[in-house]
Amino acid sequence: MTSALLPLAYTVACAVVFLSAFRCMGFGLKAKSRSGDRTGLKTTHPELFDENGLITREQLLVVHFGGLDGNSLFVEP
Numbered sequence: 661m662t663s664a665l666l667p668l669a670y671t672v673a674c675a676v677v678f679l680s681a682f683r684c685m686g687f688g689l690k691a692k693s694r695s696g697d698r699t700g701l702k703t704t705h706p707e708l709f710d711e712n713g714l715i716t717r718e719q720l721l722v723v724h725f726g727g728l729d730g731n732s733l734f735v736e737p
Contacts, residue, residue: 708720
């Protein structure tokens with residue numbers, strides 16, 4: 661009797677794992693498809709503010725990693 665239940669238990673366990681994996685992938689796709697900030701508010705990085713709480717006017721170092729292959733690197737002062 662135990663040998664008859666083992667394949668059934670294994671099948672049920674595999675089904676639960678696969679359904680959980682597809683459910684997690686579905687959550688990820690839903691989150692990716694949403695547009696905008698996750699808070700729903702316009703946010704600014706805190707390091708862009710000066711000591712008075714205003715957005716700084718000084719030049720910032722910008723680094724752009726071009727392409728998906730990761731071969732090109734561009735630095736703009």
